Amino acid sequence: MHNVSTNAARLIERIASFRRVTVAFSGGVDSSVVAAAATRAKLDALVAVTADSPSVPRWQLQWATRIANQIGIAQRVVPTHEGDREEYVRNDTKRCFYCKETLYRTLGQLANHDPTTVLVSGTNADDLGDYRPGIEAGKNASVQTPLADLRLGKQEVRELARFFGLENADLPASPCLASRVAYGVEVTPERLSRIEQAETWLREQGFSDGRVRVHHDELARVEVPSDELPRLLSPPLASELNESLRAIGFRFVTVDLQGLESGSMNRVLVQIGEAQH
Template sequence: MSADSAHEFEKANRLIDRIASLRSVAVAFSGGVDSSVVAAAASRAGLDVAIAVTAQSPSLASSQLEIAIRVANEIGIEHRVIETDEINQDAYRRNDGRRCFYCKQTLYQAMAAIAEQFPQLKIISGTNVDDLGDYRPGLEAAANAGVISPLADLGFTKSDVRELAKHFGLSNDDQPAAPCLASRVAYGTEVTAERLRRIEQAESWLATRGFTEFRVRLHDRELARVEVPKHQIAELIHLDTDGSMTNAFLSYGFKFVTIDTRGFRSGSLNEMLVSISIPATPLSIHSTGESES
């Protein structure tokens, strides 16, 4: 066994042992790499109960739900898909910077109902150390609900998680981060099911054309701000030479389409939460002909 393999094996055992000490767990399972690693470790921990729980709502892309179902099946862990109703909450829809708190609060309340069915069942998440450095009000909801984060507890970073995903043989080990669709809606712009569907359609359009890292951010007045890695911006411009992207996005209900020349930046909407920020410099803006006074 190589030194790298031995190191990965040691990390995996530490995670499995940590989860085994909890005896019974329900994993908040999005199908992303972090929660998949936690679910994979839980399935190997010899627990009394191990359940992966995925919340289905308008903010979850259908492609992400498909990944969650597939990966849970590969892992061999019991998987429950539950309906959550955060979209019906005024506090969530108004999107004032605390949206993630209300979303996670709703999720953990729904998971608590499952936990009541089993003695001493603990709710655990895929939060890792790197997640603690960003603005994530969902972590407050997790703390309030007593959610345990074994990856963060062990000091594991996103890089460690990728290593563990490969170690466990997960098919989504190289999957880019896929936060919920609502995270694309600019703070202060109301989150609606229709807007979330529009974002999902636009991002699906990019995915079917070979892009793997991207975001379609929705701003006031139904503006789509498209982020792809800087080295792919020229490719995106070329792709839209005949207006195919612009026309598609307008057909989904956007009024304007702009390409962010700073490129893909995870969590870029959090820049709006600070008092001083540098506005995106759009390469081009296309409209339906309506005035933007």
């Protein structure tokens, strides 16, 4: 088990070996740690590229720019247009693959002027244990994953973020808005906008984290941390939740009594797998 300063040195050394780097930079803690290490690696060329599409909340784009400025890394914000792909819109279990494939293709096109440029992502060691088709897309595009390569998981990454003095060290993870849409329900700009508005409402009510999952028939399943459930379910907030989300465009509003669970949409993958055997 390495201490945080050793992990920082290992990460910087790993990234320094690439020489010319483009970081897939969402502004989340993982990609921010990679970007911060890259700025210390004395590279020949370095840029952070942030994807802009309806699946990225506006507050997240603002955070990405804020953190890029804090780190002191050059940033480019580019539209990725994954919503133009029929395979992405239909939202089967490989949606994330098509999204990341589009992202890495866009990053690759930006680096075409220099084929020696290496694409780097913030995939960490713990990500490898979850169902993440986007990792497969990264492998196909030869994207380097220094955090995962060094076996640095979520806890070590948070420690590194604090070590580097990053403002988002304790910011909750926030996967793209499309991850809130149940498999088989089409991913459309309108649905993504409704999700963003609903999650903004939760933040404005003071919840530390939250997800609004969309199921068939425009049913919204709301998740907040389990210790914050009593407040959400208490009057008059429960009524306000129902009224606000229905005004946004959801037909039905329900609260998940299990509380916030990262990747909860993947529960159905077990059933899908069982049905195929």
